[in-house]
Structure formats: structure tokens, C-alpha cells
Amino acid sequence: QMQLVESGGGAVQAGASLRLSCAASGGTFSSNPMGWFRQAPGKDREFVAAISWSGGATYYADAVEGRFTISRDNAKNMVYLQMNSLKPEDTAVYYCVGRQGGTGSSLRKQYDYWGQGTQVTVSS
Numbered sequence: 417q418m419q420l421v422e423s424g425g426g427a428v429q430a431g432a433s434l435r436l437s438c439a440a441s442g443g444t445f446s447s448n449p450m451g452w453f454r455q456a457p458g459k460d461r462e463f464v465a466a467i468s469w470s471g472g473a474t475y476y477a478d479a480v481e482g483r484f485t486i487s488r489d490n491a492k493n494m495v496y497l498q499m500n501s502l503k504p505e506d507t508a509v510y511y512c513v514g515r516q517g518g519t520g521s522s523l524r525k526q527y528d529y530w531g532q533g534t535q536v537t538v539s540s
């Protein structure tokens with residue numbers, strides 16, 4: 417069983433940058449694809465980014481492609497989401513996710529582990 421704890425959220429103005437971190441404990445982190453989802457008020461939880469177990473493959477939602485970068489450090493059991501050029505529509509609770517085996521995925525149901533989330537608020 418893997419536990420995930422996010423950090424790094426906050427309130428910023430449009431155009432700013434934030435870096436989210438996710439610390440994983442338990443399980444076999446280095447063999448698990450990881451990702452980030454987000455949920456804005458009144459909206460469904462949506463895919464943001466995913467990364468393969470090795471870090472060699474990454475996947476992004478169209479809305480964040482070119483602005484966000486997902487990365488991982490298997491030696492530290494950490495996953496990161498670098499968010500640049502933030503927009504008000506990026507405001508949401510961001511969740512770190514992991515799955516046992518497989519590849520990076522945009523499908524919510526394929527993830528076995530979820531963090532508690534960290535709030536990101538972007539003002540115009």
C-alpha cells in the first residue's frame with residue numbers, strides 16, 4: 417500500500433509558477449507509474465499529467481501541455497509537477513496519484529493510490 421502526500425500548493429497571480437511535490441511511502445514506488453489530477457469547484461476530477469515508472473515517458477492534458485512538466489526522482493520517492501504560466505482556470509485541488517504496474521494513464525479509474533490533495537489558487 418502506497419501513501420501519497422502532496423505539498424507546494426498556494427495562492428498566486430496569473431503568469432506565476434508553482435512546483436508541487438508528492439512524497440510517496442510504502443509500496444514499490446520506483447515501479448509504479450505516477451500522475452496528477454485536479455478538481456476545480458463544481459467540476460469533475462480531471463487528468464493533468466502522468467509519468468512512466470522510469471520517467472522516460474510523460475503524458476499531459478491538452479490544457480496544460482507546454483506549461484506544466486511532470487518529473488520524478490525514484491531515489492527519493494518523489495514526484496513533481498512544475499507549473500508555469502499559471503492561469504485562473506488552473507485553480508483547483510491537485511491530487512497526486514499512483515498505480516500498480518502498467519503505464520502512465522489519463523484514466524482516473526486506473527489509479528490505485530490517491531493523495532489528499534493540495535490547493536492551487538490563481539487570481540487574475
